[in-house]
Amino acid sequence: xxxxxxxxxxxxxxxxxxxxxxxxxxxxxxxxxxxxxxxxxxxxxxxxxxxxxxxxxxxxxxxxxxxxxxxxxxxxxxxxxxxxxxxxxxxxxxxxxxxxxxxxxxxxxxxxxxxxxx
Amino acid sequence: xxxxxxxxxxxxxxxxxxxxxxxxxxxxxxxxxxxxxxxxxxxxxxxxxxxxxxxxxxxxxxxxxxxxxxxxxxxxxxxxxxxxxxxxxxxxxxxxxxxxxxxxxxxxxxx
Numbered sequence: 001x002x003x004x005x006x007x008x009x010x011x012x013x014x015x016x017x018x019x020x021x022x023x024x025x026x027x028x029x030x031x032x033x034x035x036x037x038x039x040x041x042x043x044x045x046x047x048x049x050x051x052x053x054x055x056x057x058x059x060x061x062x063x064x065x066x067x068x069x070x071x072x073x074x075x076x077x078x079x080x081x082x083x084x085x086x087x088x089x090x091x092x093x094x095x096x097x098x099x100x101x102x103x104x105x106x107x108x109x110x111x112x113x114x115x116x117x118x
Numbered sequence: 119x120x121x122x123x124x125x126x127x128x129x130x131x132x133x134x135x136x137x138x139x140x141x142x143x144x145x146x147x148x149x150x151x152x153x154x155x156x157x158x159x160x161x162x163x164x165x166x167x168x169x170x171x172x173x174x175x176x177x178x179x180x181x182x183x184x185x186x187x188x189x190x191x192x193x194x195x196x197x198x199x200x201x202x203x204x205x206x207x208x209x210x211x212x213x214x215x216x217x218x219x220x221x222x223x224x225x226x227x228x229x
Contacts, residue, residue, distance in 0.1 A: 035218070045155070045163065045208050047218035059217050062119070095162060102169060104153045104210075108162035 002026040002107045004096045009112030012086055020112055022079040022096030030054075030074035033099045036081050038092035039111070048094070049081065064090075086116045119213050120144045122221035129227040134199050138224045140209030141191040150212045152192040154183055157223075158205045166207075167194060196226075204228045 008020040020036070035050040049060045049070040058070050069082040079096055093111040100106045121143040130136040140152065147170075154167040165174050167183035170192065180197045192211075196203055209221040 037218075037220075044206075044223040045157075045210075045220045047210075047220060050218065057216075059215065061217065100168075103151070103212075104165055104168035105155070105163070106165060106174065108164075110162060 002098070004098060004107055004109035006094060006096050006109045006112035009094065009114045011115045011117065013118050014087060014116055016086055017082070017084045018086060018114060020081040020083065020094055020096075020114070022109060024077045024079065024096075024098070027098070029072075029077040032101075033103075034072060034079045035097045035099065035105070036070065036079075037095045037097055037105075037108075038090075038114075039095070040089075040092040043092075046092070050099075051079070083114070086114075088116050090114060091116045119217075120219065122209050122211060122219055124207075124209060124221040124224045126222070127225040127227065129229055130199055132199050132201060132228055135195060135197040136199060136226065138194045138196075138207050138209075138226070139191050140193070140221050141189065142211070145214070146187070146190060147185050147192060147211065148187060152183065152185065153210045154181075154192075154194045155208045155210065156203075156205045157208065163208065199228050201228050 003025045005023045012018050033052050036048040051058045051070045067085045071080045095111045096109040097105040098107040123141045151169045155163040156166045157163040166181045171183040182195045184193050206223045208223045
């Protein structure tokens with residue numbers, strides 16, 4: 001059974017940093033691209049960042065470029081999101097999502113909540 | 119970059135058919151696929167349509183997708199509506215830099 005379990009969320013002050021993790025199991029993690037998608041309270045989905053299976057390619061939404069860094073450790077079956085210079089507008093539920101070879105999301109985690117507030 | 123615009127909400131009765139639109143502000147759907155995701159309250163999203171009109175295993179054939187090149191829009195059609203279809207629906211595509219773009223979402227009410 002495929003499982004994606006996010007962790008690392010919490011309450012953080014503006015300007016501070018936070019690192020999210022996503023532990024994957026039930027599939028060959030190193031064979032698939034992975035992404036972070038967020039959802040602000042009561043709002044829609046927003047793609048944050050993605051990384052190819054071999055870390056050779058990464059992409060970021062304009063809203064987080066230069067502040068967030070996506071990475072993965074295929075040996076540990078883990079995906080990460082380093083978030084620096086956090087802003088109030090980064091407050092959201094952050095989902096880890098796996099893509100298929102046809103490049104759509106087939107599995108999502110339950111999300112980890114990040115709240116940026118003083 | 120481009121925007122994907124969806125109606126904020128739609129409603130229809132059980133057993134009827136509803137169509138949700140997704141209009142691309144610039145560029146064309148001719149070169150990038152569209153996916154549709156369903157998100158029930160309190161749950162993570164799931165895919166109901168990928169590559170414009172394909173259904174993942176387990177998604178009933180009541181769900182269908184299409185592209186209208188003349189209006190640069192995509193549509194999700196749900197026939198034989200059931201109360202369990204009540205959810206938020208999001209379209210998604212990619213820009214020229216392979217960044218993923220979501221529509222704003224449409225709240226479907228089945229009443």
